[in-house]
Amino acid sequence: MRVAVLAAALSLSLAAQAKEGMWVPQQLPEIAGPLKAAGLELPPEQLADLTGDPMGAVVALGGCTASFVSPQGLVATNHHCAYGAIQLNSTAERNLMKDGFNAATLADEVSAGPNARVFVMDQITDVTDRVKAAAGTLSGIARQQAIEKVQKELIAACEAEAGFRCTLYSFFGGQTYRLFRQVEIKDVRLVYAPPGSIGNYGGEVDNWMWPRHTGDFAFYRAYVGKDGKPAAFSPDNVPYQPKRHLALATDPLEAGDFVMVAGYPGTTNRYALFDEFQNVATWQYPVVGQHLKNVVAIVEAAGKQDAEIEVKYASTIRGWQNAMKNWDGQLEGFRRIDAAATKQAEEQAVLAWLKAQGRDGRAGLAAHAALVKLAADARATRERDLVIGQIAGTGLLGNLRMLHRLAIEAAKPDAERAPGYQQRDLPGIEGGIRQLERRYDPRMEKQLLAYWLGEYLKLPAGQRVPAIDAWLGGNDAAAITRALDATYGATTLASTDARLALMKADAAAIEANADPLLRLAVALAPTLKQMEDVAKARAGDGNLHRPVYLAAVQAYKRSQGQGVYPDANLSLRITYGNVMGYSPKDGVAYTEFTTLDGLAAKATGEEPFDAPKNQLDLIAAMTPAQKAAVPVNFLSDLDITGGNSGSPVLNGKGQLVGLAFDGNWESVSSNWVFDPTMTRMISVDHRYMLWIMREVYPAPRLLEEMGAK
Amino acid sequence: MRVAVLAAALSLSLAAQAKEGMWVPQQLPEIAGPLKAAGLELPPEQLADLTGDPMGAVVALGGCTASFVSPQGLVATNHHCAYGAIQLNSTAERNLMKDGFNAATLADEVSAGPNARVFVMDQITDVTDRVKAAAGTLSGIARQQAIEKVQKELIAACEAEAGFRCTLYSFFGGQTYRLFRQVEIKDVRLVYAPPGSIGNYGGEVDNWMWPRHTGDFAFYRAYVGKDGKPAAFSPDNVPYQPKRHLALATDPLEAGDFVMVAGYPGTTNRYALFDEFQNVATWQYPVVGQHLKNVVAIVEAAGKQDAEIEVKYASTIRGWQNAMKNWDGQLEGFRRIDAAATKQAEEQAVLAWLKAQGRDGRAGLAAHAALVKLAADARATRERDLVIGQIAGTGLLGNLRMLHRLAIEAAKPDAERAPGYQQRDLPGIEGGIRQLERRYDPRMEKQLLAYWLGEYLKLPAGQRVPAIDAWLGGNDAAAITRALDATYGATTLASTDARLALMKADAAAIEANADPLLRLAVALAPTLKQMEDVAKARAGDGNLHRPVYLAAVQAYKRSQGQGVYPDANLSLRITYGNVMGYSPKDGVAYTEFTTLDGLAAKATGEEPFDAPKNQLDLIAAMTPAQKAAVPVNFLSDLDITGGNSGSPVLNGKGQLVGLAFDGNWESVSSNWVFDPTMTRMISVDHRYMLWIMREVYPAPRLLEEMGAK
16 A cells, blocks of 8 residues: 555656656657656557557648557548648538538548648657758858758758658757658548537637637548559559557546647747747737737638638638737736746846856857847847738738749759758649639738738838839838739739649749739849848857757756756657646636536537537437546646647557647747646547547448447 | 444535525524534534524624624624725725725724614514414405504514514515514624725626635624613713624634524525516516616716715615626526526426315415416516606605605504604614715716606606606606706705705695705605505515415425425525535636635736735735635535625634625526525635734734634
């Protein structure tokens, strides 16, 4: 008895420590003990095998995470991760976002789009020496170009064998580099998505919120050529047979249980400078956030007038709304925990510690000063960079700008082209060109550009762009309207075929083209190139100084007995902890699981609380015990962020218990300053997924394939 | 061990049953077992002694409950119960509502106002036989008058000895009558009230809400003549020495602990007909509620322009706001538990059961039909009754109308006067006349009357009142303005002395008085008298039928094994249960206690979250253990309602652990249909009270007097 009690006490204190940390697989020896203590039943070393069981089943979608859940390449991810594919296959007559999608047979599974990918981990190689050797003591743009060059070389060599996609990841601002090689599956099909009233139940109202009742899951399937090798979409392709797939949990998940997540978190900024934090907390989130709110309002108003605009911009608007709400949540969290004071105090402690090291601290202090200067330089033109970036990136104009750049880059040998414009990027570019026709409406694009051009007119004279001024031919709203009407009225490049043809054109041909929108795109190029070069020079300098400073931060943290893991960077991470609620404020506790009764209680019949009638009828007919067996969503204290969406949640046996799909409102500020008391992950329980697939929107074929009882 | 486990299990199930029930003291034998099982450590029979310890310490204030907490007549109640007295002693220069009041010595204690009372229980006598004999088989107004007559006789006999106030209470709609005799202490003084930023922390925002951090407590002192007998305010009076006073808890109150409340709950309607429920749920709460919102908005707008209006109408507006929020909460609760369906099903079950009784059920069925008819009659003129009632009851006009009626009644022998206009009522009437000068502003009264007169103009022609039409001399807003300006511009009765003089005038003199506002009051009298007679006739008929029907309901409930207690009627009740949180919705739990940290987290510096700076500084300087020793508010599953405000909350030893001051938002609908899952009482913890009096707004004199360590 005493041993058990001791173990329990130990596991509790370690679990409390375990909350923070997006650990790289290479750190498994470091966290093996805490993992076991927290409740992992597998040998921790088993997790180090990234192509073994269960890690080999975890895949990246590019921006989301997913996992194989059958030997036939069935992939589970979030509804919101598959949303683009669901939208792409929707028409005015057949609204899959609303009604769901349920392929009766393999033959009914539809393409998730030309850009959809499933990336299966193959190997990770430490290439720090290669990159450091190439960068040497260079600084500025030369350093960045040297790194880009070696990056391209490394990737080219890595991708020499067909079917792989390679990515170079930098850790701690350039302290360590790792080259990921992943099988790149290019034929991804939509298999199953519940109706939006399940998959997006609660919508924007509940986004980031607890209590939650969202069935945020969907299924893809990975297809390959008959030879088993990745291939572009073809009716002849066959389901991919992954080496590993996840098994469904055999024991019911309960409060306090161990859970872990492997996935591809996008970005955290826990090692950012105080000045960089302040730029975000006092400008980006409040000021840029207000711009996002303004453009969302413009699109919503237009969508209310016109269903076509509403459908075409649904996915775009969703991204903005998510960011806005996230940013507001971060600002709220910053206030709650006084993040600015914490951040500043932390940095001051590091600097004081460095000063106390005397000679040994000087490099770190100098690097810090250099980074502070870089941050100040970037702030000086942030308004212009925002406005020009938004204008240049908007829909059709952005598409044409990319085609022009492609023509310029295509003239160079492949290895010398800018990243994103190499041979390997062409399918993605083509996908983007084709996809635009589903996401573009000239009336809407003109309104969006009019908004940003209005902001452009507010820039100080020294930051104005002559090419835009010339195109506008005036300095007021009337000029903007005239220029946009003339340009969009005359362009012929809204046609996908016309744009696809431009993929083959050389720069001279594009620059000679009389299409007025293309001329605008071409006219913007020098300014954009100049902005890009400045950014690269800053990146190069940052790459020189940041590893030095972060090495000092690491040394300081270790001197304080704190664990150190690198900021999220879209590379594979492991995080673990326990099913656990939290107290959002005094007198209130958020409990671990939500229930079908809670889901029904939220139903209003109106979107986003328009639970399907048959679901509500089923719930009404269930006994309490039946309902208790189907938890809907659950909380745990894992450390995740955007990019982890769709990540499989595994129990101590490595079995699937759910899919991560959100962080709670109070956790979003943890991207900058971790708050252990309130940071929670929100997951959809696999028992709810199975119940939906069994009773509400039945998919017996998939249940059988997944081995569900 | 087995015995202990069994006892615990038993106590749990009984505690769960115990939640519902406002038990009359006469039911103590019935609830003695459950009380002990729930955790009462005193012998239950000790509670049956209403002048013993601790029940003898519980007193009524008329609308609120309170308790003696020292041998020198110190009375603890809610800040909001003492609000009228606090307001009455406030001036523009000395705002006690804002700054609090803290009498340094006995001599500094100030009168709580001429109408303030402390009623100390003396005895309860069952007088059912007397009343039933008097009413016989009479019906309509004759029955009501017969009951009023015997009521007056009983009260007169009971009050024959000076210093007592007697009240006749009817239970189960006239099934049982009990005569309460209470010592009526008429010199009540304000001793201590914390600043509004403590006593009303959270204000209307937090009203009815959890989590809560309100220091809703204040102290009065009861004074009597030197002979120990009740006497009107005099500087020569001395503190009353109560037979009993409450001791402070010796053990810290914790989650799950037994608590009980004795107090004077005002009204519940758990035995109302479905039709009566519907009238409230579909008309009174939504429609009359909207009128209240409208007049509150009018007063608030005027108060913003003028501080004098703001102060004078603060108490009035608070009452309306409380009602509005309560009604909205009841409507929300009705929807949540589908109260209409429950109510209808319950009534149908009773009727079906009665039908099944054959001959024995006929009386009950006939009584039910008669009550349904009475409810329909009342509904037919509800709009008119509301509008005329509001007009006739407004401020100065209401005061004059009362003086006219007093003159009419005063001409009769005392025993034949209408209730409320007898000799015994004169001090109360005089208090009301004097108090008006602190609560009246002609500009505001005109606006309020203009609102209701606007509603009057919407009444159907058949419901119009010729006297009002004649006075208005028109049918539009302009006529209303003209009539009000002329009347209020010329009246001289805003003078308190002038109105006090009218107390001595006979009806003829009043009816001959040329004051235009008094003429309006006189002109309204016949209509009001007619409305009163109709109401009395309905009351008489109700009194005939309701006991018959409710006897059937009781028999039905007992046949179903359900406990039966009468609806609240301002008479003394006991309710008990446990310190217990609840789940307001799926995924959320409200925990039992709130903390000083939670209080500080709410502070914004702006009313109503303007916690005093010294309080926040003190909290910031406390250790976690020190803060843990001072819970702020707590939840328990006791069954209370308005009138219970200020009730002492007692632990299992009968010691004071706090003061009840509110129900939670989800409980308010329990006045009509009890919801055991969400009905909770909110109390201020005595440890918070003592901490405030020790550290924040110190009152060492009172702490010593209460025996606080």
